Structure formats: C-alpha cells, structure tokens
Amino acid sequence: MKADWRQGALRHEAVLRAVLGREGADDLARVQFYLAVTGGADDLPVAELAATALDVMALYGLKPAAEVAARLGMVKVRGAARARAVVGAPAALRSPRQPQDVQVSARSEPYARFFAVEEYDLSFRQFGGQASPVVTRAVFLSGDAVTVLPYDPVRDRVLLVEQFRSGPFGRGDANPWQLEAIAGRIDPGETPEQAARREAVEEAGLTLGALETVAGYYPSPGICAEFLYSYVALCDLPDGSAGVFGVAGEAEDIRGHLIGFDDLMALVGSGEVGNAPLILTALWLQRERGRLREK
Known part of the structure; x- marks a missing residue:
C-alpha cells in the first residue's frame, strides 16, 4: 500500500514525512485525510508542499477534511509563508535559538x-x-504580503493608492479609507517580487521597472504572523497615470494619487498617512532618493 502513496505530492519524501508524522497504525487514515483535502496536487515547490502538508495534518482529527479543503487556498498561503520563514534572519545581536x-x-x-x-x-x-x-x-x-511604492525619479513623484480598510473601521476610525503603498498577499508558488509586480497591475495598472528592497519585517510580532516585504519600484509616472483599479471579484475599489515626494513627506508629517509600511517606505525613500535620482 505504501508504494501506492508515492504519487503526486506524496512522491516527495519531505511531504510524505509531514503527512505520516510518526509511524503508526493510522498511517492510511492520515494519507486519506491529506488526499481528501489536497487531492495530492503537486503544483508548488517542494518546501511549500511540505509546509502546507504540516498545516493540513495539524488539523487531522480536529476538523473534517471537507472543511479544511474549502479553505485550502489560504492554508497554502500560510504554508508558503512557513517555508520562507525557515530561512530566518541574522542573529548577530539577538540570541541564537534552536527549534x-x-x-x-x-x-x-x-x-x-x-x-x-x-x-x-x-x-x-x-x-x-x-x-x-x-x-x-x-x-x-x-500569510506573507508585499508592499510596493512606485517612484518616478525623473519627475520626483510617487503613486499612492486609497481604499477602504476594515482594520481602521473595526477600530472606529472616523475615516477608514487609507492612503497606502500598493499591497497584497503573496500567492502560493510566487516570489515576493512576482507578487509586487502582479499587485501593481491589479491595483494601479502599472508595469514596474527595477525593484529596490526596503525591508522585510513583522509589522506586529506580538500578535500577528504576517511578514511584509516592502519595495520601492522605479517606473514612469506621467500625468494621467493614476486611475481607479482593483479586482472586481474581490470587491476592490482602489483609487490612485500622483503626488510629489515633498507632498508625500508632508502627508507623513501631518499624520494623514497612518500605516506603518508606507511610513517606513517613505523614510527609506527620503534616505535613498538622491541615489535613485542619479541612476
């Protein structure tokens, strides 16, 4: 029977180990649960498949397979995030740790x-x-996400997007429409850079040039597993390049704003820009702007 398991995603040893866990009498039931949830799809990098399998199997015995299968897309998003997290960040000052x-x-x-x-x-x-x-x-x-701020170094202007945000609404903010950088989740199988380029097309109709890495970071590590990859993208932003965009099937209604760099920093100073990724990116651009304009 075990030979029959090694098909699709289960042909990868790391995935099979994640599904079986420890050898035991319920091996067949565990495999059946995994296959009922995923169909054995082999459509992602092995590291993401294995991380997703761990998340799926963490629900074995707790949730029906049909319930887990109904939200498999988000489980894959989180599995991909776990696969990226394994790489880790430097530990020069903080204490080195083991699992x-x-x-x-x-x-x-x-x-x-x-x-x-x-x-x-x-x-x-x-x-x-x-x-x-x-x-x-x-x-x-x-899951992990990206933000990207389009910047035209010739015209010294950026493109911001404005949209309704449920977080400020839930807090009771008098105006839950936020000025932001372009942002979105990283889909399974995507790199952060690919996600940034896709989101720019979806949210602003823009084709980006070179991407400059701002930072990778946890915006609120005390409560949230989200990890953000923030970029500044060099691109051409002529008059008329801002509009209203968004994916209709996701009820997105996103308005673009073309503004000069000095106006961006004024918005940061006044508090009208009130979200951490854009503030962080604006301060990075303030530091690197001279170098980017010389390119």
Missing part, C-alpha cells in the same frame, strides 16, 4: 475562514536557560 527552544503542548484553531487564529499552549527557553511555565498565546495568521 527545541519552544515546546508546544497543545495547538488549536478557534477561528478559520479567510484568515485564521491559532492558539498555542507552549513553553520557551528563558535567558537564564530554564524553560518558562506553560503559557497560552494566540496568533493571527494571514
């Missing part, structure tokens, strides 16, 4: 639709070397 420094005793998923919330009972190694008491931590899961 065993965090021990999870229970994991649940109290909410899962477009986004998800995972709750962990865990302990972590403290700076004194001992394990912490078991604590409960909830994490908001949305």
Whole structure:
C-alpha cells in the first residue's frame, strides 16, 4: 500500500514525512485525510508542499477534511509563508535559538475562514536557560504580503493608492479609507517580487521597472504572523497615470494619487498617512532618493 502513496505530492519524501508524522497504525487514515483535502496536487515547490502538508495534518482529527479543503487556498498561503520563514534572519545581536527552544503542548484553531487564529499552549527557553511555565498565546495568521511604492525619479513623484480598510473601521476610525503603498498577499508558488509586480497591475495598472528592497519585517510580532516585504519600484509616472483599479471579484475599489515626494513627506508629517509600511517606505525613500535620482 505504501508504494501506492508515492504519487503526486506524496512522491516527495519531505511531504510524505509531514503527512505520516510518526509511524503508526493510522498511517492510511492520515494519507486519506491529506488526499481528501489536497487531492495530492503537486503544483508548488517542494518546501511549500511540505509546509502546507504540516498545516493540513495539524488539523487531522480536529476538523473534517471537507472543511479544511474549502479553505485550502489560504492554508497554502500560510504554508508558503512557513517555508520562507525557515530561512530566518541574522542573529548577530539577538540570541541564537534552536527549534527545541519552544515546546508546544497543545495547538488549536478557534477561528478559520479567510484568515485564521491559532492558539498555542507552549513553553520557551528563558535567558537564564530554564524553560518558562506553560503559557497560552494566540496568533493571527494571514500569510506573507508585499508592499510596493512606485517612484518616478525623473519627475520626483510617487503613486499612492486609497481604499477602504476594515482594520481602521473595526477600530472606529472616523475615516477608514487609507492612503497606502500598493499591497497584497503573496500567492502560493510566487516570489515576493512576482507578487509586487502582479499587485501593481491589479491595483494601479502599472508595469514596474527595477525593484529596490526596503525591508522585510513583522509589522506586529506580538500578535500577528504576517511578514511584509516592502519595495520601492522605479517606473514612469506621467500625468494621467493614476486611475481607479482593483479586482472586481474581490470587491476592490482602489483609487490612485500622483503626488510629489515633498507632498508625500508632508502627508507623513501631518499624520494623514497612518500605516506603518508606507511610513517606513517613505523614510527609506527620503534616505535613498538622491541615489535613485542619479541612476
């Protein structure tokens, strides 16, 4: 029977290990659950397939396969994010850590639709070397995303987008329409750069030139697993290049604004620009603007 499993995504050893977990009497049931959710599709890089398989199998015995299959797209988005996270960032100042420094005793998923919330009972190694008491931590899961600010170095202007945002609305903001950089989730199988170029077409009708990396970062690491890749894109922004765009099937209604660099910084200073990715990107552009204009 095991020979029959090695088809589709299960032909990859890393995926099969993720599905089976430890060898046990329920191997067949675990494989059947995975196949019922994914169909065994082999349509992504192996690292993403394996990370997605881990997320799928974390719900084995907790959720019906049909329920998990109905939101497989978002599970894949989060699996791709986990695959990218394994690479990690430098640890020159912070303490180097190993996976065993965090021990999870229970994991649940109290909410899962477009986004998800995972709750962990865990302990972590403290700076004194001992394990912490078991604590409960909830994490908001949305997958990784990109932001990209189009910049015309010849005209010294940028393109901002304006759209309704549910976060400010939920807070009770008097005006939940936000001025932002172009932004969107990274689809499974995409690189961050590919996602930035796709989103620019969808949200602003723009074909981007060279991408300059601003930063990769967690915007709110205390509660949210989202990791952002922010860019400035060099491009041509003539008069009339701003319009109203968006993917109709996603109810997007996005208006573009062409403004000069000085006007951008004035908006940051006044507080009208009130979201971290655009503020961070504007400050990066302020530092690098001279170099970009010399290209």
